[in-house]
Amino acid sequence: MKKTFQIAAALLCAFSMAGCSVRNDQEPVQMDFFAMDTYMTFTAYGDGAEQALAQAEEEIRKLESEWSVTDESSEIWAVNHSGGEPVALDSETAQIVRFALDMAEETDGALDPTIYPVLEAWGFTTDENRIPGEEEIQTLLANTGYEKVELNGSQITLRPGMEIDLGAVGKGYAGDVVAALVEEAGITSALLDIGGNIQAVGSRPDGTDWRLGIRSPYGEGTIGALSVSDCAVVTSGNYERYFIGEDGKRYGHIIDPATGHPVDNGLASVTIIADEGKMGDALSTSMFVKGLDQAQEYWRAHQDFDMIIITEDGRVYLTENLENRFVLSESYGNLEVHVISS
Ligand code: AMP
Ligand code: MG
Secondary structure (H helix, E strand, O other): OHHHHHHHHHHHHHHHHHOOHHHHOOOOEEEEEEEOOEEEEEEEOOOOHHHHHHHHHHHHHHHHHHHOOOOOOOHHHHHHOOOOOOEEOOHHHHHHHHHHHHHHHHOOOOOOOOOHHHHHHOOOOOOOOOOOOHHHHHHHHOOOOHHHOEEEOOEEEOOOOOOOOOOOOHHHHHHHHHHHHHHHOOOOEEEEEEOOEEEEEEOOOOOOOEEEEEEOOOOOOEEEEEEEOOEEEEEEEOOOOEEEOOOOOEEEOOEEOOOOEEOOOOEEEEEEEEOOHHHHHHHHHHHHHHHHHHHHHHHHHHOOOEEEEEEOOOEEEEEHHHOOOEEEOHHHOOOEEEEEOO
């Protein structure tokens, strides 16, 4: 009886709020869907939110069909099966490939969109995981290297045997595209969650920061909460996709292009907070590859982003701007927190 009453009261409340336009603006519109191999949850507030999110989903599906490595009608598939011949790209695809190649250079090859043949050998593209032999890895590495890709305007040429993959930057780039779309529709408050990559449009409807839960790399739940507005929050970690080899070791889906082996440097996850999703995505993957010392060095040399590094042995490193923006969850209160200062 009591429960029925509570539900009725809640409904009454919802209806009376719907009658008041100011309060109505505070009611979020939410949409979930599966795309780009991951779950997406889009939340937006204000007039036109529903239409803006529907448009955003449509855009995500368009980008997915252009950038998929497995869809035979995608532009990337055409590039990867071009047998050394030049391929003309759509201007948006050319832009993201240019960005990935530039970031590969900027990170000294920690990010490398040509690592795909090695990723395939480890079975990460088919989920039939295996540990390739060292000789096989070395042979495949000869077919990688971002500096060998020729991109002139929108025309790309790969050497035979080479393949590219936008897996490390695509979702971040897509986040920027849909955030811009939502903003153009007049929305000033939205959270676009692209498989754990968060694109925060503006702030909460009441003007305060969003409080985002950062997933724990050690298991279920969140390791802490981050207060931010108008930025992208992107995480890379070995807990997302990995397999346990016959040797009992854990092998993650992020490959160190220098060795052709999954990264195994003691890091559990890297979260990047950046103005743009594409930058956050490129940096989360590449800082994960670089490891604790080199990632800190990179941050000190750039300082146009913020970073949370979590190690496998329970240490948390925050760049100095995050000191007052990140709080550990109660159940992780025992972790050691270090501040990275400039
Ligand atoms: P992310 O989740 O953004 O860190 O991206 C990881 C995905 O990028 C993997 O699933 C691979 O498809 C691809 N990848 C793995 N290692 C690298 C690397 N070193 N550089 C570029 N892409 C990579
Ligand atoms: Mg990434």
